Amino acid sequence: MRQKKHISNFRFDEAARVIYQFVWHSYCDWYIEFLKPIFDSKSKKNLEESRNTSAYIQANILILLHPFIPFFTERVWQDFKFINYFKKPLMFKNWEVQSQSSFNKSYKKIDWLIDLVTSIRSTKVDLNVPPGSFIDISISELNSNKISIINDNLDVFKRLGRVSEVGHSELNQNGIKVIVGGETVTLYFDQNLNLNQQKQKISSKVKDLDRKINGIKVKLKNKSFLKKAPKQIINREKKALIDYKIELKKLNSILNSIKN
Amino acid sequence: MQNPNYDHHTIEKEIYDYWEKNKFFKPNKSKKKYFSIVIPPPNVTGSLHMGHALNNSLQDLLVRFHRMNEYETLWQPGTDHAGIATQAIVEKKLSEKGINKNKLGRDNFIKEVWKWKKESGDQILNQLKKLGCSCDWSRNRFTMDKDLSEAVTKTFVLLYKKKIIYKDTKLVNWDTKLETAISDLEVEQKEVQSNLYYIKYKIIGEDSFITIATTRPETMLGDTAVAVNPKDERYRSYVGKEIKVPIIERKVKIIADKFVSMEQGSGALKVTPAHDFNDFEIGKRHKLKSISIFEKNGKLNNTVPKELIGLDRFVARDVIIKTLKENNLLEKIENIKNTVPFGDRSNSIIEPLLTEQWFADAKFLAKKAIHVVKKKKTIFFPHNWSKTYFQWMFNIQPWCISRQLWWGHRIPAWYSKDKKIFVAENEQEANKIAKKYYKKNVELKRDEDVLDTWFSSALWPFATLGWPKKTYELKRFYPTSVLVTGFDIIFFWVARMMMMGTHLIQKEPFSKVYVHALVRDEKGQKMSKSKGNVIDPLDIIKKYGADALRFTLISMAAPGRDVKLSEDRVKGYRNFLNKIWNANKFSKINNCKLSKKLNIKKTKLDVNKWIFFELVKTNFEAKKAYIKF
Numbered sequence: 001m002r003q004k005k006h007i008s009n010f011r012f013d014e015a016a017r018v019i020y021q022f023v024w025h026s027y028c029d030w031y032i033e034f035l036k037p038i039f040d041s042k043s044k045k046n047l048e049e050s051r052n053t054s055a056y057i058q059a060n061i062l063i064l065l066h067p068f069i070p071f072f073t074e075r076v077w078q079d080f081k082f083i084n085y086f087k088k089p090l091m092f093k094n095w096e097v098q099s100q101s102s103f104n105k106s107y108k109k110i111d112w113l114i115d116l117v118t119s120i121r122s123t124k125v126d127l128n129v130p131p132g133s134f135i136d137i138s139i140s141e142l143n144s145n146k147i148s149i150i151n152d153n154l155d156v157f158k159r160l161g162r163v164s165e166v167g168h169s170e171l172n173q174n175g176i177k178v179i180v181g182g183e184t185v186t187l188y189f190d191q192n193l194n195l196n197q198q199k200q201k202i203s204s205k206v207k208d209l210d211r212k213i214n215g216i217k218v219k220l221k222n223k224s225f226l227k228k229a230p231k232q233i234i235n236r237e238k239k240a241l242i243d244y245k246i247e248l249k250k251l252n253s254i255l256n257s258i259k260n
Numbered sequence: 261m262q263n264p265n266y267d268h269h270t271i272e273k274e275i276y277d278y279w280e281k282n283k284f285f286k287p288n289k290s291k292k293k294y295f296s297i298v299i300p301p302p303n304v305t306g307s308l309h310m311g312h313a314l315n316n317s318l319q320d321l322l323v324r325f326h327r328m329n330e331y332e333t334l335w336q337p338g339t340d341h342a343g344i345a346t347q348a349i350v351e352k353k354l355s356e357k358g359i360n361k362n363k364l365g366r367d368n369f370i371k372e373v374w375k376w377k378k379e380s381g382d383q384i385l386n387q388l389k390k391l392g393c394s395c396d397w398s399r400n401r402f403t404m405d406k407d408l409s410e411a412v413t414k415t416f417v418l419l420y421k422k423k424i425i426y427k428d429t430k431l432v433n434w435d436t437k438l439e440t441a442i443s444d445l446e447v448e449q450k451e452v453q454s455n456l457y458y459i460k461y462k463i464i465g466e467d468s469f470i471t472i473a474t475t476r477p478e479t480m481l482g483d484t485a486v487a488v489n490p491k492d493e494r495y496r497s498y499v500g501k502e503i504k505v506p507i508i509e510r511k512v513k514i515i516a517d518k519f520v521s522m523e524q525g526s527g528a529l530k531v532t533p534a535h536d537f538n539d540f541e542i543g544k545r546h547k548l549k550s551i552s553i554f555e556k557n558g559k560l561n562n563t564v565p566k567e568l569i570g571l572d573r574f575v576a577r578d579v580i581i582k583t584l585k586e587n588n589l590l591e592k593i594e595n596i597k598n599t600v601p602f603g604d605r606s607n608s609i610i611e612p613l614l615t616e617q618w619f620a621d622a623k624f625l626a627k628k629a630i631h632v633v634k635k636k637k638t639i640f641f642p643h644n645w646s647k648t649y650f651q652w653m654f655n656i657q658p659w660c661i662s663r664q665l666w667w668g669h670r671i672p673a674w675y676s677k678d679k680k681i682f683v684a685e686n687e688q689e690a691n692k693i694a695k696k697y698y699k700k701n702v703e704l705k706r707d708e709d710v711l712d713t714w715f716s717s718a719l720w721p722f723a724t725l726g727w728p729k730k731t732y733e734l735k736r737f738y739p740t741s742v743l744v745t746g747f748d749i750i751f752f753w754v755a756r757m758m759m760m761g762t763h764l765i766q767k768e769p770f771s772k773v774y775v776h777a778l779v780r781d782e783k784g785q786k787m788s789k790s791k792g793n794v795i796d797p798l799d800i801i802k803k804y805g806a807d808a809l810r811f812t813l814i815s816m817a818a819p820g821r822d823v824k825l826s827e828d829r830v831k832g833y834r835n836f837l838n839k840i841w842n843a844n845k846f847s848k849i850n851n852c853k854l855s856k857k858l859n860i861k862k863t864k865l866d867v868n869k870w871i872f873f874e875l876v877k878t879n880f881e882a883k884k885a886y887i888k889f
Contacts, residue, residue: 010641010774012321015885016815022878024836026871028843034867039850046865048857053868055852056860058844060875064882065840067324068814069807070392071272072837074279076844085854091284091394094329095883099876100860106869152866 019064037155109149116180117161136165138186177257209248216241266841268805285394287334295326296334296737298721303342308387310779313797317810319744320393336724337395341404343668343713348605401724403716411723412669420683424621431540434613436558437606440664445752448604458591464502473525478577481564482553485531490516506589534614552614618662626653628762638768642819661712668710718756721769742772782826808834
């Protein structure tokens with residue numbers, strides 16, 4: 001039989017990167033957190049499905065990582081006796097997974113939820129609020145689709161976002177609007193939080209960022225700098241510029257949403 | 261909890277034993293596709309360094325991926341006998357015990373080498389196992405094994421019959437300490453401080469001199485011309501005249517040759533065809549005599565004036581300079597920086613020497629090797645290496661394949677008393693041919709020399725698979741799928757395998773050549789003992805485990821970029837393992853098990869669908885790194 005013609009890419013650094021991202025961030029940082037309330041709950045059906053799925057994902061992580069870290073993966077494969085399910089030693093388990101295109105909808109939903117939680121967390125950081133503190137939110141401006149995402153995953157969302165109440169109407173107090181995927185959610189912080197004071201703090205941060213951004217812009221227009229500086233330095237400046245701009249945009253949007 | 265983190269110490273050995281015991285590294289016969297790699301054979305004298313660790317982590321990654329995905333997969337391991345390196349080590353060991361190699365004699369010396377190999381050789385193979393390499397150790401080969409030696413002899417006889425291998429008298433890099441020809445690879449060009457001597461040569465029949473500049477004044481004893489550039493106005497009128505070489509008072513001609521640089525030194529060049537590669541070419545163009553002035557040990561021979569015979573080359577230099585000074589023939593001495601060739605084993609200055617050696621017609625062999633790369637039967641990654649490959653192949657010189665050593669494949673050539681050469685696969689055969697030629701039994705003496713180590717390494721991809729026998733492995737796994745190599749040996753090794761493979765098997769030895777970069781320290785500096793910035797892979801494996809080292813090296817191996825390694829990086833990836841370890845503990849506590857009832861299609865919860873979708877994406881992206889359909 002003729003060997004299937006293929007061209008190797010040899011981008012093992014890329015393979016390492018995507019697997020690392022998946023394992024560290026998607027699996028460890030988010031999925032396990034999603035599982036905790038499910039495992040604490042009493043729904044037998046949900047429990048069984050989640051135990052099965054998480055074990056399946058875990059096994060597949062070992063499969064993806066085996067060529068990179070063979071000892072570790074083999075050890076865990078044996079620990080969990082995955083051979084009983086896959087009927088193969090890890091060293092001979094192929095990389096096939098069946099793609100489920102119908103899962104795309106759920107994927108987008110959870111992705112949005114993750115963005116929302118991330119946004120709540122980073123707003124707390126910007127406002128100097130302890131990350132562990134609970135807040136109330138209002139979802140009155142959300143469309144029904146997004147509302148149902150929150151309702152369907154209410155326990156998980158409350159736990160990860162540190163949210164105590166999810167209200168459907170705006171409260172009569174100062175709130176901060178965050179925009180996630182084009183949809184607006186209002187966050188209500190403790191009454192003790194002096195928003196005006198925070199506003200000043202953020203304003204001074206904004207000024208500081210403006211100064212830094214202008215500094216880099218001037219540098220990057222300077223022909224003799226571009227000519228003489230090593231490429232790494234120039235790239236570092238360019239990257240800093242992008243990062244500062246993103247930060248600035250975020251702070252400005254918070255500033256705009258603080259009502260007086 | 262007793263053991264909060266992953267502990268690699270006991271685990272790695274246990275796991276490796278389990279793999280070996282179950283013979284998991286042997287190819288699994290499959291009707292479908294195959295995947296094969298031959299290891300770049302480490303020197304039998306070697307110990308694992310970071311370069312090996314990167315090279316072999318990448319190979320193992322590829323091998324494991326394809327083995328998992330149902331390719332019939334072979335990773336062919338082995339070691340190289342490393343002629344000169346091994347001989348030097350054993351020689352040194354013996355001399356520490358007060359034993360002289362020459363007194364011991366050839367056969368006993370070789371026995372000592374084998375003894376050394378049994379005791380201390382191959383330690384690198386155990387180190388590769390520590391790294392997790394899944395080679396089929398049952399097929400382990402050594403370039404001096406019986407099978408491989410037979411393949412070497414057969415190749416020599418075959419190429420000799422086709423007149424691709426021949427004997428010739430040529431200039432070679434000569435190591436006067438080890439008394440052998442050595443390859444370009446074994447020559448290290450070092451920048452040193454030297455004296456540049458300006459010496460006056462008297463023009464015969466005139467009262468004037470031409471000054472020549474040289475860093476090696478002793479070679480003037482072998483001068484057979486003085487050359488100037490034909491465009492050089494200063495000397496135009498002298499061309500064709502005769503000039504006297506000082507000390508030996510030899511009359512030589514002043515010739516014009518475009519090679520001579522008008523800017524360098526005085527613009528006039530002493531020509532010593534027997535001891536300088538450029539001069540040798542000038543000599544050929546002008547049909548000059550070549551006069552060798554050195555013995556094989558670097559002492560002056562009997563072509564020179566009596567008082568100089570037997571002097572070491574550097575002693576002779578001092579004597580000559582003194583004499584020139586006394587005769588007012590030394591114009592001046594300049595202190596300059598120049599590059600001087602040193603033997604990398606002996607650290608002795610290399611002397612180009614005119615000797616009779618065996619050569620292979622590399623120009624001829626290169627033709628097919630160029631063709632297969634042009635036709636993309638062999639593809640280089642990153643692609644620009646093929647340009648470098650072509651450049652070198654188009655300028656290839658005859659390959660000097662004989663070495664004046666004892667440890668190696670002895671050249672299968674026998675000589676009769678009247679110097680007739682009989683090349684055969686063994687002595688019996690040689691006697692038979694000689695008998696036929698002389699019509700009677702004659703006494704034959706075997707060539708004393710051995711072959712360049714790269715000659716046997718050039719056969720590695722097919723000799724290890726069984727060639728010249730028609731084995732299953734040769735049929736199934738050749739051409740091998742990919743060669744993973746550092747760029748430093750593309751010419752010395754990769755090119756030679758390409759030449760031999762395309763000639764002897766009529767097929768390229770690899771479909772792809774993946775060229776990886778160097779491992780440097782975190783600041784991008786080359787690791788070296790003198791800088792004290794060497795990171796020893798075995799230390800790292802002990803401290804953080806083989807997996808952490810592998811993951812670090814592989815994630816940093818972007819094409820064409822050097823790996824800037826630091827211990828902190830390894831520590832970081834070690835944390836990654838701990839993170840997964842803890843996630844696994846979470847699964848265990850919560851009783852996560854795979855049951856036969858799992859039906860992914862029927863998944864209900866958004867989060868479970870989400871993670872599954874993420875897995876599919878990751879699986880697809882990761883596969884793309886290995887294979888692009």
